[in-house]
Amino acid sequence: MSQRTPLGKVRGLGSAKGGTDHFWMQRVTAVANIVLVCFLIGLVFTLAGADHGTVKRALARPEIAIPLLLLVLSGIVHMRLGMQTIIEDYVHSEGRKVAALVLNWFFTILIGTTCAFAVLKLTFGA
Amino acid sequence: MAETKRAVERPLSPHLGIYRPQINMVMSIVHRICGSALYVGTILLAAWLIAAAMGERAFAMVSEIFGHPLGKLVLLGYSWALIHHMLGGMRHLLWDTGRGLQPRTADALSWLTIIGSLALTAALWAAGISLRGGL
Numbered sequence: 001m002s003q004r005t006p007l008g009k010v011r012g013l014g015s016a017k018g019g020t021d022h023f024w025m026q027r028v029t030a031v032a033n034i035v036l037v038c039f040l041i042g043l044v045f046t047l048a049g050a051d052h053g054t055v056k057r058a059l060a061r062p063e064i065a066i067p068l069l070l071l072v073l074s075g076i077v078h079m080r081l082g083m084q085t086i087i088e089d090y091v092h093s094e095g096r097k098v099a100a101l102v103l104n105w106f107f108t109i110l111i112g113t114t115c116a117f118a119v120l121k122l123t124f125g126a
Numbered sequence: 127m128a129e130t131k132r133a134v135e136r137p138l139s140p141h142l143g144i145y146r147p148q149i150n151m152v153m154s155i156v157h158r159i160c161g162s163a164l165y166v167g168t169i170l171l172a173a174w175l176i177a178a179a180m181g182e183r184a185f186a187m188v189s190e191i192f193g194h195p196l197g198k199l200v201l202l203g204y205s206w207a208l209i210h211h212m213l214g215g216m217r218h219l220l221w222d223t224g225r226g227l228q229p230r231t232a233d234a235l236s237w238l239t240i241i242g243s244l245a246l247t248a249a250l251w252a253a254g255i256s257l258r259g260g261l
Contacts, residue, residue, distance in 0.1 A: 045250065045254060052185040079164065086158060086161075114175070115168075115171060115176075118172070118176040119175060122178060
């Protein structure tokens with residue numbers, strides 16, 4: 001049995017180069033979300049209780065649809081990364097962990113596609 | 127020698143259970159819980175948008191759910207989680223720069239997160255209620 005530690009095995013081989021990607025994307029989307037979430041709060045505040053026609057017309061306007069699409073994009077990246085951290089912290093069995101990470105991808109992409117589809121449908125009509 | 131193959135129970139470093147709760151660690155846990163709640167809660171946003179896109183009947187149904195007292199309670203919780211996670215995130219971004227990490231400052235920032243999020247949520251809903259003359 002080898003006495004070498006995992007660190008000893010990789011020492012001197014150089015970094016994997018992708019190590020800071022998770023951290024960096026979490027921060028970039030966090031900064032974007034500060035602006036975009038404030039926009040969402042303002043939008044929901046304005047449209048709360050409004051009838052369907054008003055909401056439909058509002059969501060179809062480019063100055064609303066574009067930030068909404070940006071929020072969906074930034075939001076799903078941020079939440080996928082955050083949930084990945086939680087899964088890796090708490091799910092220790094390898095099989096369940098991989099399954100959870102795959103479901104994390106599926107869920108965030110599903111939410112993102114649904115929201116984007118709705119906004120685009122309202123914008124382009126039909 | 128079946129016994130030697132069993133995984134050795136090694137001592138673990140002390141975890142949450144051993145510490146007296148401190149504001150930083152409580153806010154750290156709340157940040158995670160809020161994040162998870164927001165994750166699941168994106169279903170609410172997706173439901174609202176897709177209902178608006180589908181038409182009058184779907185939108186009326188979703189509006190009724192959101193307008194129900196229980197629906198409003200969920201939205202109140204969601205807005206607080208959103209604001210709390212945002213303020214907590216700003217605190218973390220500041221900490222990322224190496225600033226605000228002195229014990230007293232870090233504690234003050236953590237208190238600011240919880241007090242600020244409650245105050246902002248209350249102000250938001252109070253403004254909404256007074257503008258519309260009711261919930």
